[in-house]
Amino acid sequence: MTKNYQAEIVAVGTELLLGQIANTNAQWLSEQLATYGINVYNHTVVGDNLDRVEQAFRLAQSRSDIVIVTGGLGPTEDDLTREGFEQLTGLEIIEDKTTMEKIESYYKERNRTMTPNNRKQARVFKGATVLKNNAGMAPGMYIDYQDTHWFFLPGVPREMKQISSEELFPFLENLTGKQQVIQSTVLKFIGIGESNLEHELTDMIHEQTNPTIAPLAQDQGVVIRVTASAASKAEAQKLVADKKQEILARIGAYCFGEDEQTIENKVMELLAEKGKTLAAAESLTGGLFSSNLVSAAGASNVFAGSLVTYQTAAKEALLGLTPEWISEYGVVSKECAEAMAEQAATKLNTPTAISFTGVAGPETQEEKPVGQVYIAIYDEGKIVESSSILLSGNRNNIRERAALKGFELLYQYLK
Amino acid sequence: MTKNYQAEIVAVGTELLLGQIANTNAQWLSEQLATYGINVYNHTVVGDNLDRVEQAFRLAQSRSDIVIVTGGLGPTEDDLTREGFEQLTGLEIIEDKTTMEKIESYYKERNRTMTPNNRKQARVFKGATVLKNNAGMAPGMYIDYQDTHWFFLPGVPREMKQISSEELFPFLENLTGKQQVIQSTVLKFIGIGESNLEHELTDMIHEQTNPTIAPLAQDQGVVIRVTASAASKAEAQKLVADKKQEILARIGAYCFGEDEQTIENKVMELLAEKGKTLAAAESLTGGLFSSNLVSAAGASNVFAGSLVTYQTAAKEALLGLTPEWISEYGVVSKECAEAMAEQAATKLNTPTAISFTGVAGPETQEEKPVGQVYIAIYDEGKIVESSSILLSGNRNNIRERAALKGFELLYQYLK
Numbered sequence: 001m002t003k004n005y006q007a008e009i010v011a012v013g014t015e016l017l018l019g020q021i022a023n024t025n026a027q028w029l030s031e032q033l034a035t036y037g038i039n040v041y042n043h044t045v046v047g048d049n050l051d052r053v054e055q056a057f058r059l060a061q062s063r064s065d066i067v068i069v070t071g072g073l074g075p076t077e078d079d080l081t082r083e084g085f086e087q088l089t090g091l092e093i094i095e096d097k098t099t100m101e102k103i104e105s106y107y108k109e110r111n112r113t114m115t116p117n118n119r120k121q122a123r124v125f126k127g128a129t130v131l132k133n134n135a136g137m138a139p140g141m142y143i144d145y146q147d148t149h150w151f152f153l154p155g156v157p158r159e160m161k162q163i164s165s166e167e168l169f170p171f172l173e174n175l176t177g178k179q180q181v182i183q184s185t186v187l188k189f190i191g192i193g194e195s196n197l198e199h200e201l202t203d204m205i206h207e208q209t210n211p212t213i214a215p216l217a218q219d220q221g222v223v224i225r226v227t228a229s230a231a232s233k234a235e236a237q238k239l240v241a242d243k244k245q246e247i248l249a250r251i252g253a254y255c256f257g258e259d260e261q262t263i264e265n266k267v268m269e270l271l272a273e274k275g276k277t278l279a280a281a282e283s284l285t286g287g288l289f290s291s292n293l294v295s296a297a298g299a300s301n302v303f304a305g306s307l308v309t310y311q312t313a314a315k316e317a318l319l320g321l322t323p324e325w326i327s328e329y330g331v332v333s334k335e336c337a338e339a340m341a342e343q344a345a346t347k348l349n350t351p352t353a354i355s356f357t358g359v360a361g362p363e364t365q366e367e368k369p370v371g372q373v374y375i376a377i378y379d380e381g382k383i384v385e386s387s388s389i390l391l392s393g394n395r396n397n398i399r400e401r402a403a404l405k406g407f408e409l410l411y412q413y414l415k
Numbered sequence: 416m417t418k419n420y421q422a423e424i425v426a427v428g429t430e431l432l433l434g435q436i437a438n439t440n441a442q443w444l445s446e447q448l449a450t451y452g453i454n455v456y457n458h459t460v461v462g463d464n465l466d467r468v469e470q471a472f473r474l475a476q477s478r479s480d481i482v483i484v485t486g487g488l489g490p491t492e493d494d495l496t497r498e499g500f501e502q503l504t505g506l507e508i509i510e511d512k513t514t515m516e517k518i519e520s521y522y523k524e525r526n527r528t529m530t531p532n533n534r535k536q537a538r539v540f541k542g543a544t545v546l547k548n549n550a551g552m553a554p555g556m557y558i559d560y561q562d563t564h565w566f567f568l569p570g571v572p573r574e575m576k577q578i579s580s581e582e583l584f585p586f587l588e589n590l591t592g593k594q595q596v597i598q599s600t601v602l603k604f605i606g607i608g609e610s611n612l613e614h615e616l617t618d619m620i621h622e623q624t625n626p627t628i629a630p631l632a633q634d635q636g637v638v639i640r641v642t643a644s645a646a647s648k649a650e651a652q653k654l655v656a657d658k659k660q661e662i663l664a665r666i667g668a669y670c671f672g673e674d675e676q677t678i679e680n681k682v683m684e685l686l687a688e689k690g691k692t693l694a695a696a697e698s699l700t701g702g703l704f705s706s707n708l709v710s711a712a713g714a715s716n717v718f719a720g721s722l723v724t725y726q727t728a729a730k731e732a733l734l735g736l737t738p739e740w741i742s743e744y745g746v747v748s749k750e751c752a753e754a755m756a757e758q759a760a761t762k763l764n765t766p767t768a769i770s771f772t773g774v775a776g777p778e779t780q781e782e783k784p785v786g787q788v789y790i791a792i793y794d795e796g797k798i799v800e801s802s803s804i805l806l807s808g809n810r811n812n813i814r815e816r817a818a819l820k821g822f823e824l825l826y827q828y829l830k
Contacts, residue, residue: 033434133577198490217571225435297812362712
């Protein structure tokens with residue numbers, strides 16, 4: 001059995017604490033470490049302050065087997081990663097000859113004067129392994145300090161990634177003994193809430209060990225990540241496949257795809273399979289459904305276009321609805337959604353069309369509450385779906401949820 | 416002199432430690448807190464594990480005056496924020512009646528059965544202030560625990576942002592506003608790149624002290640945040656106003672607004688001022704321009720609608736372009752953009768219209784390169800703007816930049 005390594009990622013940099021950038025380094029490293037079966041238990045961000053850097057390192061040393069530090073290795077005064085670790089450990093810092101030569105020749109080749117602070121980038125802990133930086137100036141470092149594996153990497157994502165690939169990952173592969181292989185898949189659901197989905201799987205979630213199953217609410221619905229580790233890739237894949245079947249046997253009706261699949265792509269695929277082209281008529285969504293659909297490459301094969309009839313006058317001009325018809329049924333109604341879908345198919349010469357009308361807010365309209373939405377689907381000469389739903393959130397939440405609901409209804413109808 | 420508040424942001428969620436998402440919540444919150452002059456000293460991410468959540472909270476309690484926790488408030492078993500804080504503090508958890516009623520009525524209105532785990536979302540600490548969640552189900556909470564201000568917010572960014580704006584920020588304003596006054600304004604620019612803008616202001620950026628000026632590239636162009644602190648609000652406002660005038664004297668031609676102003680709102684305002692209504696015809700943008708415009712409340716006063724003519728067949732059906740015309744000029748051309756704008760105005764009975772056609776990729780079209788975009792503006796019977804531009808990026812970058820360029824051109828024409 002392999003050791004259960006506990007890892008931590010410490011980012012050093014005030015720019016993160018000011019919100020100037022997000023800590024995407026921690027995200028990327030975590031994703032990579034998961035594939036080696038290494039559990040990341042903490043992300044920490046600390047600013048360019050010597051005592052607080054030391055404090056963060058002290059905590060990491062006390063609780064983690066592997067610590068990956070990003071940032072704070074540059075030439076400027078506020079780069080304090082070396083000094084923080086020195087203050088914690090008392091390790092001596094020396095100048096790395098190879099790095100210093102590299103820095104000097106960089107300036108020499110460009111006929112530029114090297115400012116003295118650049119020497120700082122060549123300073124490394126005595127006894128550390130210097131990790132060559134092929135994408136920038138400051139090298140990384142590895143040192144085993146009192147049985148904790150410390151990696152120091154630059155904060156610039158490109159440099160961090162390159163040193164990780166060339167130096168960190170081979171080390172981790174060696175450390176974890178290549179004994180353990182991780183496989184995972186993400187199952188994507190639509191039309192079922194996170195709590196309902198979890199309710200259906202309560203026992204499985206309780207009993208999970210290997211594979212693990214992790215439900216997560218995302219913008220496009222709920223996803224479940226199934227992750228297994230085993231001695232071989234084939235074995236890990238089989239564990240994932242079996243668990244997947246077990247999940248789908250219960251809630252497969254809501255599962256539209258896996259991994260990189262999106263609901264837009266899925267609907268496009270179903271339209272293509274059935275040889276159909278789609279048109280749309282949009283009121284409250286104002287083009288959002290269409291824009292989401294064409295965000296997927298290849299949309300032009302199945303999507304003709306859309307009539308964005310935002311003002312009531314546009315519904316008269318483009319959909320041929322008369323003022324009398326509108327005063328009888330209103331523009332926020334099931335009848336209007338159905339007429340819009342039929343007219344979209346007719347005007348754009350498609351067999352299939354979808355329509356959206358409703359109240360995005362902030363004001364109510366025709367005495368209908370904010371969030372009231374009507375969606376209709378027309379196919380081969382008749383209305384095949386006509387939904388009335390009440391959505392929550394602000395104006396743009398309602399518009400987004402309405403567009404997503406349209407994809408859900410199309411998926412349910414076409415599948 | 417004001418108290419120097421020390422803040423910390425703790426994110427709870429294994430999905431962050433698996434690298435499935437980046438901690439953008441911490442970034443956004445940090446950016447906001449900076450404007451209140453509150454120093455964020457730490458970001459911490461901890462997984463869905465009771466003891467480790469408690470440990471992270473214990474550390475935060477020991478070192479911070481303000482702790483903002485995101486995530487772990489949902490209905491599922493791995494949502495452990497409440498339990499972690501309970502374990503640390505021994506505070507009693509009770510059911511919030513208002514929230515429970517909201518949850519129950521949500522399910523009742525939709526004729527859906529509420530699964531028992533949903534009750535969990537209504538559980539709050541006794542004595543806590545419940546922060547209403549207008550964008551989702553689980554409310555936030557505020558509690559002053561042993562002189563540390565604790566805020567618990569949902570992890571879904573949309574919900575987190577809304578509760579922050581409505582509840583957290585007014586609280587912080589109150590907390591910090593009494594002694595030291597921070598005033599800041601964000602100037603918004605379009606049509607000038609970050610490096611050009613910085614070049615124009617080099618000396619000012621170098622010499623900045625109070626106010627500070629911070630240029631930042633954002634989705635809608637470049638912004639400059641001007642922040643001043645002073646003993647009184649009037650004094651801080653004057654510092655900001657003076658610096659603003661200094662900046663605008665140099666690059667005011669590119670400044671379309673301040674603070675919450677968006678280019679969509681600005682264009683809407685200009686249309687309203689001139690008593691004009693707008694129509695659109697969109698090919699590569701596929702409804703994105705229209706959708707962005709109607710994301711602003713009040714769009715129905717000035718925006719009639721859009722013809723999303725995605726397939727060539729749709730250009731024939733909706734715009735009345737003949738196959739002969741198309742084979743002569745092509746659909747990716749200046750001529751096509753101009754015809755689209757004119758047809759949009761005609762079909763939707765508006766004085767003004769804008770059109771977009773081009774190649775979003777991944778494939779070239781009509782021998783035009785990926786990124787080639789044509790935008791035309793029609794007004795009062797004639798074409799008043801016809802632009803050919805080459806945009807970079809992937810399919811959706813190109814679509815977004817094209818829509819944004821449309822807003823820029825409309826702004827330049829209408830202002």
